[in-house]
Amino acid sequence: MYIELKDVTKTIKGATVLEDVSLRLESGKVCGLQGKNGCGKTMLMRCMCGLIHPTKGSVSINGEILGKDLSFPRSVGVLIENPAFIDAYTGFHNLKLLASIQGRINDEQIRESIRKVGLDPDDKRKYRKYSLGMKQRLGIAAAIMEEPEIVILDEPINALDEKGVQLVRGILRELKEKGALIVIACHDKEEMEALSDEIYTMEEGRITGCLTVSTASQQEMEAEDET
Amino acid sequence: MNKNAHIFAKLIRHDLSQGVLRCWWKYVFVIFIFAVPCGVLFLCTKNGIREGIVTSQASVTDYLIYILKGIRVYIPTPDTKFEVPILWLIVYVYLAFVAGSYPIDDLALSGQQILLRTQKRVQWWLGKCLWIVLNAIIFFAIGYAVIICFASVGGNLSLKPSNDIVRVYCEMDVSGVNTGSLLAAVTVLPLITAIALSLLQTTLAIILKPIYAFLLIACVMVASAYFFTWVLPGNHIMLLRNALMMDGGIPTPFSLAYMTVLALASIIVGCVVFRRYDILNKEPS
Numbered sequence A: 001m002y003i004e005l006k007d008v009t010k011t012i013k014g015a016t017v018l019e020d021v022s023l024r025l026e027s028g029k030v031c032g033l034q035g036k037n038g039c040g041k042t043m044l045m046r047c048m049c050g051l052i053h054p055t056k057g058s059v060s061i062n063g064e065i066l067g068k069d070l071s072f073p074r075s076v077g078v079l080i081e082n083p084a085f086i087d088a089y090t091g092f093h094n095l096k097l098l099a100s101i102q103g104r105i106n107d108e109q110i111r112e113s114i115r116k117v118g119l120d121p122d123d124k125r126k127y128r129k130y131s132l133g134m135k136q137r138l139g140i141a142a143a144i145m146e147e148p149e150i151v152i153l154d155e156p157i158n159a160l161d162e163k164g165v166q167l168v169r170g171i172l173r174e175l176k177e178k179g180a181l182i183v184i185a186c187h188d189k190e191e192m193e194a195l196s197d198e199i200y201t202m203e204e205g206r207i208t209g210c211l212t213v214s215t216a217s218q219q220e221m222e223a224e225d226e227t
Numbered sequence B: 001m002n003k004n005a006h007i008f009a010k011l012i013r014h015d016l017s018q019g020v021l022r023c024w025w026k027y028v029f030v031i032f033i034f035a036v037p038c039g040v041l042f043l044c045t046k047n048g049i050r051e052g053i054v055t056s057q058a059s060v061t062d063y064l065i066y067i068l069k070g071i072r073v074y075i076p077t078p079d080t081k082f083e084v085p086i087l088w089l090i091v092y093v094y095l096a097f098v099a100g101s102y103p104i105d106d107l108a109l110s111g112q113q114i115l116l117r118t119q120k121r122v123q124w125w126l127g128k129c130l131w132i133v134l135n136a137i138i139f140f141a142i143g144y145a146v147i148i149c150f151a152s153v154g155g156n157l158s159l160k161p162s163n164d165i166v167r168v169y170c171e172m173d174v175s176g177v178n179t180g181s182l183l184a185a186v187t188v189l190p191l192i193t194a195i196a197l198s199l200l201q202t203t204l205a206i207i208l209k210p211i212y213a214f215l216l217i218a219c220v221m222v223a224s225a226y227f228f229t230w231v232l233p234g235n236h237i238m239l240l241r242n243a244l245m246m247d248g249g250i251p252t253p254f255s256l257a258y259m260t261v262l263a264l265a266s267i268i269v270g271c272v273v274f275r276r277y278d279i280l281n282k283e284p285s
Helices: A041-048 A091-102 A107-116 A132-144 A162-177 A189-195 A215-226 B003-021 B024-051 B060-068 B086-099 B102-108 B111-118 B121-153 B163-170 B179-207 B210-226 B233-237 B252-275
Strands: A002-012 A015-026 A030-035 A056-061 A076-079 A150-154 A181-185 A198-203 A206-212
Touching: A002 A041, A002 A181, A015 A041, A015 A056, A015 A181, A015 A206, A030 A041, A030 A189, A041 A150, A041 A181, A076 A132, A076 B111, A091 A107, A091 A132, A091 B003, A091 B111, A107 A132, A132 A150, A132 A162, A162 A181, A162 A189, B003 B024, B003 B102, B003 B111, B003 B121, B024 B060, B024 B086, B024 B121, B024 B163, B060 B086, B060 B121, B060 B163, B060 B179, B086 B121, B086 B179, B086 B210, B086 B233, B102 B111, B102 B121, B102 B179, B111 B121, B121 B179, B121 B252, B179 B210, B179 B233, B179 B252, B210 B233, B233 B252
Parallel strands: A030 A181, A030 A198, A076 A150, A150 A181
Antiparallel strands: A002 A015, A002 A056, A198 A206
């Protein structure tokens, strides 16, 4: 499984938000996107999951071009910007609605995903009553519940407490071990290094650098988590 | 059920739940929009019977004619004043408001996650088109139900128009008009036109923005009242401009054909545009 971006340029209302981005991201890795606000991280993620189309260049998933051969990646879990769910439903009911479309997972698997992010699947509170952190956790649960081959998470640790951050680290580790291709964006440099295998730095819509994070430093962080 | 049909059924269920049940209050106003003119005609005919102007309470068709008659062709002269057909306009502008922004707003909410799981933009778009059709049917079903309630209270559930009521309160003569043709012009035609206009509005909402699409449709309806031309859709749904009511008016079969073409063209253009549409996180309008 791989995502390949070839010379991707995106212009919105005359402004270039992505410029000549070329990348190849492979499964079994966590790829981080780092950069200041407005540098194009979210746009790049939207391109990768087919929500927006490049003005120039192409995005392909395993050789199939998005917008031409495919509308969206065949197996993708996405959390981009704020999670959006139906206010009047409980967390479980919201995920059940999403899961019912593909019909790949059963209720117990949905419950398990909710537990994984530290929420109670039997919580009767409606989504509108959720705190920001709970909403974020539910957004992550929605992205991972179907065990997709590609997971795209924009600022996954936003609004999360320390315990929540550790849960996310664990989830990403597990997904990686299962061979998923994970793309994350995070403004916290330390956290990014802890979570990612490769970090791409973005500036004004361009990729300006790539850093491979050493396993040693990650293991150090994992050890810290365990203690 | 194959996978595509299963996904399509789920999309429709979601749209009915989020686009209809969750917005139930929008449909409550439909009751008022139809009940107010029905109430006016009910009281008028009650007084008319007492004064001997008319002989019976209004029938179902009388109410429909009263609400959907529109205005005669306007010919601007120094002595004539243009009067906006308020009753008629409110019905269609409110329909535009109800149809308005849901399909696009849904994308800013859970619709985005749903779209990713459906895997096909075309299927999602067709699901929204079906919602638009259902929305127009529900809108008019509520309207017709209100009319039937008033007609039943007045004790005249007949589909036959009453010549005296239509002459006195709608300033029209329906004495020589076939009831079936008249009914088609005040039931089937408004529904088909409403569907076509809502589809056009949603397609415009993708290209422009929901609010601009709504305003554009409202302007088209006002322009339809002012200018008599078959190109402007509003002219097709003013009974006073139908061939049944005036020489040189628009025949119902032509209107039905035009609206069908407009609806299909809107679906196709919307489909083409939506396939390349950028889904960004916008706040619901």
